Each structure stands twice: as structure tokens, then as C-alpha cells.
Amino acid sequence: MLINEEDVPALARGCAVLGTGGGGDVRTGALAARRAIRAHGGVPLVRLADLPDDALVLPLSGIGAPTVSHEMIHGEDEPERVAKEVERIFGRPPAAVMTSEIGGSNGVAPVAWAARLGLPLLDADGMGRAFPEVQMVSMYVAGLPADLVIMSDVAGNVVTIRPVDGLWSERMARAVCVASGSSALMADYILPAVQARGAVIEGTVTRALAVGRATERAADPLRALQDELAARRLITGKLTDVERHTTGGFVRGAAVIEGTGADRGRTLTLELQNENLVALEDGRVRAIVPDLITVVDTETANAVQTEGLRYGQRVTVLAWPCDPLWRTRKGLETAGPAAFGYDFPYVPVEELA
Amino acid sequence: MLINEEDVPALARGCAVLGTGGGGDVRTGALAARRAIRAHGGVPLVRLADLPDDALVLPLSGIGAPTVSHEMIHGEDEPERVAKEVERIFGRPPAAVMTSEIGGSNGVAPVAWAARLGLPLLDADGMGRAFPEVQMVSMYVAGLPADLVIMSDVAGNVVTIRPVDGLWSERMARAVCVASGSSALMADYILPAVQARGAVIEGTVTRALAVGRATERAADPLRALQDELAARRLITGKLTDVERHTTGGFVRGAAVIEGTGADRGRTLTLELQNENLVALEDGRVRAIVPDLITVVDTETANAVQTEGLRYGQRVTVLAWPCDPLWRTRKGLETAGPAAFGYDFPYVPVEELA
Known part of the structure; x- marks a missing residue:
């Protein structure tokens, strides 16, 4: 299926419900998603089974304090800077964007990031909800190493962290985020589809859409x-x-x-x-x-x-x-x-x- | 010339004088230098003119609050982790270590780092003294872009910063340093020798040695x-x-x-x-x-x-x-x-x- 502009309000409503209060203001993410779809077209939603084994999945999320991201005007070039750094490190571009957390703004904003990058969105996430800390993701629970984090902020800085473990990952990413004005785009657990199988929570974009539509009319x-x-x-x-x-x-x-x-x-x-x-x-x-x-x-x-x-x-x-x-x-x-x-x-x- | 173990005390004394109070405790750097020379042999001191144009110069410095680095036990693998990241990014290993600041511990510790990496030390630095902030270096004054910073800490984390300018470089590096426990090894302005000519302050290792020897006997x-x-x-x-x-x-x-x-x-x-x-x-x-x-x-x-x-x-x-x-x-x-x-x-x- 294709996520079009008219799907965004239901998705945002569903992501807000799954956000358990957090994950950032869905209105900001919804606005960004609608604007990006208008400029770049709808975003294909793909299942993990549809991706070849070596397709790079790029999990993206906004990191920061909600009361700040609320106020911050996000730049629009962060996804491209992160994708460029991914290509520099892996030698190939990402094949699909994944939301790290389906709850809150981070569930809906990836539609904007995928649209800008001309990439499909994976029907999966790393939480099935929202959590406040970066190591609280299914990939960590599945035992995958949190050995690479790429961040970019509205000023244009790009920071690549190779942490020794998930707790250092959280500590370093949080410090960089605060230095960036408490708001940044983050990619972590960038992995080929073959590794994502069993390590992500599938179907959560579809679920957010269903939750958002349940209350309609x-x-x-x-x-x-x-x-x-x-x-x-x-x-x-x-x-x-x-x-x-x-x-x-x-x-x-x-x-x-x-x-x-x-x-x-x-x-x-x-x-x-x-x-x-x-x-x-x-x-x-x-x-x-x-x-x-x-x-x-x-x-x-x-x-x-x-x-x-x-x-x-x-x-x-x-x-x-x-x-x-x-x-x-x-x-x-x-x-x-x-x-x-x-x-x-x-x-x-x-x-x- | 070769920097041997018996040159270290004079070098440390000179670096302390050029440190204008800062740059970290020279005793820590001197201890590390002597230990590394004992394990890996003396460190050749080379002039910039001796290096081929494309030889990568790796400026290294410890970053942190002196009262902390004083207490912290530095790991010994940070230089290797930084050099490995340099090779990953540039496609070739560094050819020489340079001290970013000749003043204080940062003037003498690079002898240890060069010894561990099996590399010569460049007779030059980026300050001719010590300064508290990372953008206060001759390479910045010469107009070279501060577009890459690599840091590593005692825990083993490696962070690569691509800042938009020198002030962001300082801000990000400082935040990472504080997250690392206020002590980290940092490489910035990694550049080929051809670019270093005119952008570094030459002869400062020789000068520190002369200053240290002036008071002997x-x-x-x-x-x-x-x-x-x-x-x-x-x-x-x-x-x-x-x-x-x-x-x-x-x-x-x-x-x-x-x-x-x-x-x-x-x-x-x-x-x-x-x-x-x-x-x-x-x-x-x-x-x-x-x-x-x-x-x-x-x-x-x-x-x-x-x-x-x-x-x-x-x-x-x-x-x-x-x-x-x-x-x-x-x-x-x-x-x-x-x-x-x-x-x-x-x-x-x-x-x-």
C-alpha cells in the first residue's frame, strides 16, 4: 500500500495512542509528513518479507525532550545527511526507512523522512509503543549490538557514535542531543533485512493506522x-x-x-x-x-x-x-x-x- | 632525532612551562610516555618537510578538565581505536602523530601515543602553548575546516563528529567529553602534510625540550x-x-x-x-x-x-x-x-x- 496525505491524520491519531503520552507531539510529525508527501509523493509501505536479505533498513527517530521538540523547528536535511553517512560507512545506500518507535511523533515523522529520501517505509518498529531511552528497542532485546549510532541536528552537524554497549549508546546520544539543543534525528541499529527478521516488531504501522481509524465516525x-x-x-x-x-x-x-x-x-x-x-x-x-x-x-x-x-x-x-x-x-x-x-x-x- | 626515555623529563618540564597552567598534569603524560617508550622503543621526531605531501598527520590531544584527567586512569587503546577509525574514513593509516597543544600533558603524552602506534612524532603543534577550547588552534586560524573530529574514551567508545564549524566542534566535543567522564582522546584537523604546511606551528617539540633543559644544572x-x-x-x-x-x-x-x-x-x-x-x-x-x-x-x-x-x-x-x-x-x-x-x-x- 501507499501512505498518502489523507492517511496521515489517522496514522498520527494511532501513533498518539500508542505513544503512552510520549514520543513527541504527533502534530509536528503529521505536519512534516503531509508536507513531504505533497512535495515528493506517497510513501510505499513494505513488509520485511518483501525486502531482499541485504537491503539496508534505516531505523530513524527524533531524540529529545518532547517539550523542546515541540518548540523546535526541525530542519529538512537531517535524513539526507544521515543517509549519506550510512552510505559512506556501509558502501551502499539504505533501502527502507523504519520508525524506531511507533508511538508519538516518531511513528508518523518517518513518513516524511522516507518521502524525502524517496524510500519505502517498513511496516515495523522497534518498540510497538514509545520508550524514553534509546536502548529500549526490540533489536537490543534480540541481542543485536548497538555498535553504531548516527545523529544529525538542525544546525547540520553529523555525529557517528560507535558505543561499547547500549547504555553507553544512550548516554552518548543523550549528551549529543542536549548539545544540539535537545533535539536531533537519530539512526541506530542500521541493519540488513536478514538481521531485522525476528528482531523488529512487525505490522505496527498498519496497527497504528487501524487504531487511528477505529474512532473515525x-x-x-x-x-x-x-x-x-x-x-x-x-x-x-x-x-x-x-x-x-x-x-x-x-x-x-x-x-x-x-x-x-x-x-x-x-x-x-x-x-x-x-x-x-x-x-x-x-x-x-x-x-x-x-x-x-x-x-x-x-x-x-x-x-x-x-x-x-x-x-x-x-x-x-x-x-x-x-x-x-x-x-x-x-x-x-x-x-x-x-x-x-x-x-x-x-x-x-x-x-x- | 629519537625521543628516548631519558628525554621525557626535560620535555615534560618544558611542556609544563608552555602550558601556562593548563593542558593537564604533565606527570601523567610523562609517565605514559616513559612506559610506552620502554615497551615500544624511542619515537622519531620528524619535521614537516620530511613528510611526503599525502602523508596523513594525526593531531591528538587529551580533552577534559585537568582536575579530572588528573584522577582518571587513561586506557591504552584509545590511540589505536582512533587510528583505526581514521583508516576507515580516509582509506589509509596516519603517517605521523602531532600534538594539538604542546602545553601541559598534551605536549608530552603524544610521545606515548606515537610509540604505541609505531609512528613518528611531528615537531610541531597547533598552539605553541595550551588553550582551553578545541577551536583555538592554528589550523582553525589558517582557515582549514574543522569538519571531522574523532574521539575515544577509556570505556572504548568511539565518536566521530562532522561539525558545521569550529564552535559546534567545540560544543559537541565538550558534550561527548563530559559524557565520557570528562576525559577523552581527541583527533581533529586530520590532514595531509601538504595542507599542514603553514597551518601548524613548527619546531615546538624541539622548543619544549630546550625550555626543559635550560634549568638543568x-x-x-x-x-x-x-x-x-x-x-x-x-x-x-x-x-x-x-x-x-x-x-x-x-x-x-x-x-x-x-x-x-x-x-x-x-x-x-x-x-x-x-x-x-x-x-x-x-x-x-x-x-x-x-x-x-x-x-x-x-x-x-x-x-x-x-x-x-x-x-x-x-x-x-x-x-x-x-x-x-x-x-x-x-x-x-x-x-x-x-x-x-x-x-x-x-x-x-x-x-x-
Whole structure:
């Protein structure tokens, strides 16, 4: 299939839902995608099975603090500078763009980057959601080495990192990102299709489109979204407290939702680091990372991203299971509660009544 | 000539004097140089004229805050990782190592790096002294593009920066350095010998050796050093106040020297950022960057580096002219008083009575 301009709003809506609050403002990515498609034409969506073994897959993502990327005007030449560096290093150009994280702006902006590069977009990503740190990707969980990161920023700088491991990769990339003004385009885990098989989460662009379309023309958008996601409703209520601060390239904070209607008298607290990490009620965990927790507008069922949280909003919090990959031992080590400094053990959202 | 183990102490002493307080602790560099020579043999010192036009010159320097590099145990594989990345990028290995700054540890440590790589050392550097920021080099003043920086750290990470200009180069390299624990090996301005001609300051390794030897067996070491440098004596006295703090990868601070003997009643204040930048007396400038200002032990004439300044030390402050390159318009723009945030106009030390 071809991703055309009219597909972008649904894709953006779906990416916002899968973003669990983070991944950057989808409006920025959607704007970039629409503009690039107008200039360069629609972007073919290809399956991994369609690519020859040696085709280079170029995973791209924006890195930075959402509250900054919100404000930053992205340049348009970063993808080309990164692709040029890829060709210099690998001796051949990339064959397809992949989104590193389907959640948030990073799910939809790759459409723009692929359009500009004249490349197809792979129907896959490295998270099935959004995560705040660069080593939290399926390729890392699959044991692939994070041995090359290429970054470019709006000023035109290109930085190539050959880190000794995933944690150094994150540390170095974050430092470069902050020096770039807390916003940069990043490529990591650049690999031939043969290596990507089994190491990426397939079908996630198609899924984001389906999630975005589920609420279109629905009589009850919230119900339609909940069904599409097979999600639990944790609470419906009013945002009564929002606390956010940007530090070290991350947004950290918390949000409190007081129940209304049938949920009157209940209070849910969300703790976040770019993404919503844990939902607590009376000190008990209702859902926890890596399962997905998204705040949506109760009326429209549109996702409310971290940077859009406002006092008084009428919202519903949904939670649903992550990709099985994140529930493996290595998956939980990488992006489970302990990876974010929580003492809570991981319990799948289906088991938290 | 061949730099042997017994040449290292004189070289280190000379580099400390040319370091104007900074460039990192020469003892660390000297130790590394002696150990590497013992393991790999002496290092040939070559002149630029001896190299064929296409021979790649590899300028190397340690980057970091002196108070940190002081404490850090440097790995021994950084030069090889950097050289490997050079070969990957240029398609041929480097032919000679050059010290980016002759002042301080960075003047003597390249002997170790050259010995480990089995390469000769070029009798030249990019400063003729030490400077705190990476764009403050003769290659930048000569108009060569700072379009490639390769860094490696003790953890084993290799970072290649393609900055848009020298200021971005400094900003990015500094960020990577801080992420590396405020210490890294850096190569920049990697260039063929043909481009280095006229863009580097020649003869500075020979000069550092001569400065280091001037005080050997001298009846009056201070007088011998002053004569070798053609330096002015700004004050002889006692260190009565030292203030230092490490911030953003730099050491900043000030030192106060109260005159003794013939200088009783006078007070000299040094302001520093890794290096000694300006010497003030009664609010008047006595010497200012890019001219060289070094604190030496009054008895032995050994240089006292920034991190070695201690209350009560009996010291003499010497000042002498920088390389003419730094007195050009571009030279002063790059490393004159204004480049360090001073309002003082530059006046050559010879004209400041």
C-alpha cells in the first residue's frame, strides 16, 4: 500500500495512542509528513518479507525532550545527511526507512523522512509503543549490538557514535542531543533485512493506522478505541494536578486524575518520564511499564500526550498489554519497572484487576 | 632525532612551562610516555618537510578538565581505536602523530601515543602553548575546516563528529567529553602534510625540550628559564589565595600572589580557565591571553600548573610573547581576550611595562 496525505491524520491519531503520552507531539510529525508527501509523493509501505536479505533498513527517530521538540523547528536535511553517512560507512545506500518507535511523533515523522529520501517505509518498529531511552528497542532485546549510532541536528552537524554497549549508546546520544539543543534525528541499529527478521516488531504501522481509524465516525469513540485496543479502562475523571519538569533531556513528572460519574471518590496517579510509566491507585499498581498506559479525551478518545496534560481536562485512562517481547526476561530487564528505578514487580495488566 | 626515555623529563618540564597552567598534569603524560617508550622503543621526531605531501598527520590531544584527567586512569587503546577509525574514513593509516597543544600533558603524552602506534612524532603543534577550547588552534586560524573530529574514551567508545564549524566542534566535543567522564582522546584537523604546511606551528617539540633543559644544572634556574623564554618577571611572591571550581568540563578560578622581597607591597591576580588568562595588578593588565603567563616555583623554576596551586607557595610569575600567528586579527578573534569574555583590549606583553 501507499501512505498518502489523507492517511496521515489517522496514522498520527494511532501513533498518539500508542505513544503512552510520549514520543513527541504527533502534530509536528503529521505536519512534516503531509508536507513531504505533497512535495515528493506517497510513501510505499513494505513488509520485511518483501525486502531482499541485504537491503539496508534505516531505523530513524527524533531524540529529545518532547517539550523542546515541540518548540523546535526541525530542519529538512537531517535524513539526507544521515543517509549519506550510512552510505559512506556501509558502501551502499539504505533501502527502507523504519520508525524506531511507533508511538508519538516518531511513528508518523518517518513518513516524511522516507518521502524525502524517496524510500519505502517498513511496516515495523522497534518498540510497538514509545520508550524514553534509546536502548529500549526490540533489536537490543534480540541481542543485536548497538555498535553504531548516527545523529544529525538542525544546525547540520553529523555525529557517528560507535558505543561499547547500549547504555553507553544512550548516554552518548543523550549528551549529543542536549548539545544540539535537545533535539536531533537519530539512526541506530542500521541493519540488513536478514538481521531485522525476528528482531523488529512487525505490522505496527498498519496497527497504528487501524487504531487511528477505529474512532473515525464512531458513535462512541471511547468504546470503539477500547475495543480496538482490547484495553482496560482504569478511570474516567478530571485531571486535577499536573507536574512536569524537563531535566537532562527528559520530561519527568506526575498527573492526578480524580474520578467522576461512576468513578467518583477514586483517584489515579500517573508517573511519567516522557511516557506514562505507572498508574497507581491507593498506593497499588493498576498498570505498569512496559504495558501501555494512555490518557485519552473522554469525549473524542483522542490521546492526550504528556505535553498536552492540562488541569481540568475530562479524561479516561486506558491500559493494555505490550508486545510479548517486552514480557520476556531480557525485555523486562531492558524496559520493565526496575529499568525506570521502580521497586514494583512487573505484573501484566490483565492480572491487575 | 629519537625521543628516548631519558628525554621525557626535560620535555615534560618544558611542556609544563608552555602550558601556562593548563593542558593537564604533565606527570601523567610523562609517565605514559616513559612506559610506552620502554615497551615500544624511542619515537622519531620528524619535521614537516620530511613528510611526503599525502602523508596523513594525526593531531591528538587529551580533552577534559585537568582536575579530572588528573584522577582518571587513561586506557591504552584509545590511540589505536582512533587510528583505526581514521583508516576507515580516509582509506589509509596516519603517517605521523602531532600534538594539538604542546602545553601541559598534551605536549608530552603524544610521545606515548606515537610509540604505541609505531609512528613518528611531528615537531610541531597547533598552539605553541595550551588553550582551553578545541577551536583555538592554528589550523582553525589558517582557515582549514574543522569538519571531522574523532574521539575515544577509556570505556572504548568511539565518536566521530562532522561539525558545521569550529564552535559546534567545540560544543559537541565538550558534550561527548563530559559524557565520557570528562576525559577523552581527541583527533581533529586530520590532514595531509601538504595542507599542514603553514597551518601548524613548527619546531615546538624541539622548543619544549630546550625550555626543559635550560634549568638543568643551572646555578640560577629562574634566571636561566627567563633567558631561554625571553620572558618578563611579573612578580615574585607568595600565593595567598586560590579559588578553583570545575564546571562544564573546565576549571575556572583565580589566584592571588602577594609580592615578597623587592616586590613587597605589590599584589598580582591571575584569572584562569584551565590556563592562566590574564594577570592584573591594581586593576591594570600586566599580561593577557594569547601571550603566555606561567607560574613557576621561585627556587626550582619548575612550572606550577593550575591544579598544583597551593596557599603559601613561593612563586614567580613569568610572561612572554605568543607565536605571531595569535597576534593576527583572526588569531585574536579566536583566542584573544574577547574570546574569553574579557573587555580588555589585547596589548602585547612587551608593551605592558
